Amino acid sequence: MKRDTPQQNGEPPRAEIITIGNEVLSGRTVNTNAAFIASELERAGVSVAWVTTVGDVSSHMRDAFLRAWERATVVIATGGLGPTHDDVTRSVFCEVFSRGLRRDEAVLQNIRSLFSARGRQVTPRNEEQALVPEGTEVLQNRWGTAPGIHWTENGKHWFMLPGVPREMQNLMTHEVLPRLRGLPGARIVVRRELHVVGVPESYLMDQIADIHGIEHVASLPDSKGEVCLRVTVTAGSNDEACARCARIVSDLEARLGDAIYGYDGDTLEVVVGRLLAERNMTIAVAESCTGGLVTSRLTDVPGSSRYLVSAVVAYANTAKTDFLGVPLSTLTAYGAVSAETAAAMASGIRARSQTDLGVAVTGIAGPGGGSPEKPVGLVYLAVADDEGVEVVRELFGDDRLLTKARAAETALALVRKRLLRKTGNPVRQEKLKDREGNRAT
Amino acid sequence: MKRDTPQQNGEPPRAEIITIGNEVLSGRTVNTNAAFIASELERAGVSVAWVTTVGDVSSHMRDAFLRAWERATVVIATGGLGPTHDDVTRSVFCEVFSRGLRRDEAVLQNIRSLFSARGRQVTPRNEEQALVPEGTEVLQNRWGTAPGIHWTENGKHWFMLPGVPREMQNLMTHEVLPRLRGLPGARIVVRRELHVVGVPESYLMDQIADIHGIEHVASLPDSKGEVCLRVTVTAGSNDEACARCARIVSDLEARLGDAIYGYDGDTLEVVVGRLLAERNMTIAVAESCTGGLVTSRLTDVPGSSRYLVSAVVAYANTAKTDFLGVPLSTLTAYGAVSAETAAAMASGIRARSQTDLGVAVTGIAGPGGGSPEKPVGLVYLAVADDEGVEVVRELFGDDRLLTKARAAETALALVRKRLLRKTGNPVRQEKLKDREGNRAT
Numbered sequence: 086m087k088r089d090t091p092q093q094n095g096e097p098p099r100a101e102i103i104t105i106g107n108e109v110l111s112g113r114t115v116n117t118n119a120a121f122i123a124s125e126l127e128r129a130g131v132s133v134a135w136v137t138t139v140g141d142v143s144s145h146m147r148d149a150f151l152r153a154w155e156r157a158t159v160v161i162a163t164g165g166l167g168p169t170h171d172d173v174t175r176s177v178f179c180e181v182f183s184r185g186l187r188r189d190e191a192v193l194q195n196i197r198s199l200f201s202a203r204g205r206q207v208t209p210r211n212e213e214q215a216l217v218p219e220g221t222e223v224l225q226n227r228w229g230t231a232p233g234i235h236w237t238e239n240g241k242h243w244f245m246l247p248g249v250p251r252e253m254q255n256l257m258t259h260e261v262l263p264r265l266r267g268l269p270g271a272r273i274v275v276r277r278e279l280h281v282v283g284v285p286e287s288y289l290m291d292q293i294a295d296i297h298g299i300e301h302v303a304s305l306p307d308s309k310g311e312v313c314l315r316v317t318v319t320a321g322s323n324d325e326a327c328a329r330c331a332r333i334v335s336d337l338e339a340r341l342g343d344a345i346y347g348y349d350g351d352t353l354e355v356v357v358g359r360l361l362a363e364r365n366m367t368i369a370v371a372e373s374c375t376g377g378l379v380t381s382r383l384t385d386v387p388g389s390s391r392y393l394v395s396a397v398v399a400y401a402n403t404a405k406t407d408f409l410g411v412p413l414s415t416l417t418a419y420g421a422v423s424a425e426t427a428a429a430m431a432s433g434i435r436a437r438s439q440t441d442l443g444v445a446v447t448g449i450a451g452p453g454g455g456s457p458e459k460p461v462g463l464v465y466l467a468v469a470d471d472e473g474v475e476v477v478r479e480l481f482g483d484d485r486l487l488t489k490a491r492a493a494e495t496a497l498a499l500v501r502k503r504l505l506r507k508t509g510n511p512v513r514q515e516k517l518k519d520r521e522g523n524r525a526t
Numbered sequence: 527m528k529r530d531t532p533q534q535n536g537e538p539p540r541a542e543i544i545t546i547g548n549e550v551l552s553g554r555t556v557n558t559n560a561a562f563i564a565s566e567l568e569r570a571g572v573s574v575a576w577v578t579t580v581g582d583v584s585s586h587m588r589d590a591f592l593r594a595w596e597r598a599t600v601v602i603a604t605g606g607l608g609p610t611h612d613d614v615t616r617s618v619f620c621e622v623f624s625r626g627l628r629r630d631e632a633v634l635q636n637i638r639s640l641f642s643a644r645g646r647q648v649t650p651r652n653e654e655q656a657l658v659p660e661g662t663e664v665l666q667n668r669w670g671t672a673p674g675i676h677w678t679e680n681g682k683h684w685f686m687l688p689g690v691p692r693e694m695q696n697l698m699t700h701e702v703l704p705r706l707r708g709l710p711g712a713r714i715v716v717r718r719e720l721h722v723v724g725v726p727e728s729y730l731m732d733q734i735a736d737i738h739g740i741e742h743v744a745s746l747p748d749s750k751g752e753v754c755l756r757v758t759v760t761a762g763s764n765d766e767a768c769a770r771c772a773r774i775v776s777d778l779e780a781r782l783g784d785a786i787y788g789y790d791g792d793t794l795e796v797v798v799g800r801l802l803a804e805r806n807m808t809i810a811v812a813e814s815c816t817g818g819l820v821t822s823r824l825t826d827v828p829g830s831s832r833y834l835v836s837a838v839v840a841y842a843n844t845a846k847t848d849f850l851g852v853p854l855s856t857l858t859a860y861g862a863v864s865a866e867t868a869a870a871m872a873s874g875i876r877a878r879s880q881t882d883l884g885v886a887v888t889g890i891a892g893p894g895g896g897s898p899e900k901p902v903g904l905v906y907l908a909v910a911d912d913e914g915v916e917v918v919r920e921l922f923g924d925d926r927l928l929t930k931a932r933a934a935e936t937a938l939a940l941v942r943k944r945l946l947r948k949t950g951n952p953v954r955q956e957k958l959k960d961r962e963g964n965r966a967t
Contacts, residue, residue, distance in 0.1 A: 127553070396841075
């Protein structure tokens, strides 16, 4: 059976992703393929309107294929092409679109050479992967044995890709996207993310309420306590989209200044690391309730040994006195979770490690250990440098792991703020230059 | 409009998940909600046959709702219930199933008390969330403002849940699952995961090749270097499924012994913590290349302050001498990444923290710092107790974050092995008893 619906001209092309596989249905595998495909398609000006997941059941696949071909301009089906899937995807495609199979010599050659490179014997079952639907274009898969398939009719495009993420991703980038450039009605989408820290979300929203083009403000309850502003611009051309995006970003920068700590893939540990490296400064960390998380984030960055000297996780009070030199009198008078102890921890780790900066976190991660005066989620953070110590008090709620995450984020933000105090924000300057020079995101 | 299709008796119930939201469609959010829901439904004997994702577009939602109600026994729709989504999900539901809205006083009360607990003002927009479709059951959401909705007719079930993962998960577990127990034709699926560490995967597979019922062995390239054995059994009754599952697990335990460190949700930090607490023992950690990750994992466990005393991240050599007492001569003669330094770090942190155990990690996480003799990925791990020091050498490859993760996992495994040496594996004994007594997973 075959359905041809002429493309609605003038309307933007819409895509459907069909992911096939029992693993995704049962929840054993999270559908990361669909997210990757959607992001890639957006770069070609095609937005995804439907994602459909079905198992290896012919009747369900048939139904999904027919509907997708009816309603979408671009269909991308992944999964079900491997030798273990009984070739369901391919046979359903042939049935729905009334076509036979032919053996493709180039695919067969690819299968044989991949097997011989791994020192393995090709079985007849493996060779069956060289059977492709008649009248379709083969997308050579240099990363695995199952080829991609492309078929186009009446301005519509159908792709079938293997479900192995690496193979699918390479085929999307190298084979699918080039075939989708310049579709009639395609709208280019340009996105930029601005990471803001230390500004309450409601205040932030008031500040930027009149700036248009900010699609989405994410400050999810399970996030680390920062706000992510996402600028999305859709336009007919890449140049136009980039120029408009840059204007909105400039407006936001003018309003928010240093509250913006980074762009797109930036993390606070990367930004803090860059600031320390640029200033040839060193840091040491004293952690209690974050239990090593601040330091673990700092050391996620390659080259962090240039500026990170040491850290102490002082969980027990004895560790706070022995390793950090917190006076026993401070602990007795104010308690382990107090501004005074946080300050002593920051000064102590800085002095003992002979670093430019010392940063400290002490708090009650919970679930136990809280009291009416000092509830679970109470955290004191301190940063010490040659000019003194700054202490901040926060309340992060009663979820242990969230409190760890938010306290670590706040500690890094505090260090960044301290580093920016005297010398401005070179990260932002650099990023601004970068954006002027190269407008594509 | 309303469609009622009587349930096909005898056939197993099939579910459809509808996830609603532009974030998922565009690939900015990976659809982890669908995976969670599918896993939960399986525990009630309901398998998911379709997952459909649509944006906040009424016509697409309408179409998806109608098809789902036609073909599925259980429909779970998530997302689109928050105040920022213009209540699209709710209004489409009312349109498709021809019903009006009523104000639910209990929901309104919940919204008001959540807002007042956070010290925030309730807006009329927030109060709109208390409008629920007539003739439906409200599932109170104690974790957020948007309630869940349940509607059942002709043996079919329709649920609408908020898209915020934590709220959705709690509603699934506490409200949805209890309403789905004992559906006609349900096939109970029982799964059990066994976590194995320290056995090469190929050797493991030889050991267990003749045991049936092991569906899947996962040792993913992005994992922490352990192997997860997943036993899956499907049967008509919970008792039968549990009994068959228990037999397979017993067989695996007989073959693998202490290589199994835990079951299902167990992590090494939980297991190590349990072993330490049971023995009334304390531990301290000295980290170099793991940068605090070992300690951060240990402190993810509530109550870890009972056994974790302190930790030092000694990134610089001076920190290794100053905080851990590693002799300068050891560093000079053998280098910072050596068996000798690892041993000195473990003994040093143990002595200075006066703990029963000391564990240490030193290595080259990369990308820089490697040499032909000491390549990137080389890691030495040591554990010290009253009987001496044990050192292990590992090579973890050239990915910085993977090396951190695998080294941390190996360090925890080393501690576990040391703790088990003399006194057997109480974790396993306890788990065995637990399984006998309470067969449901």
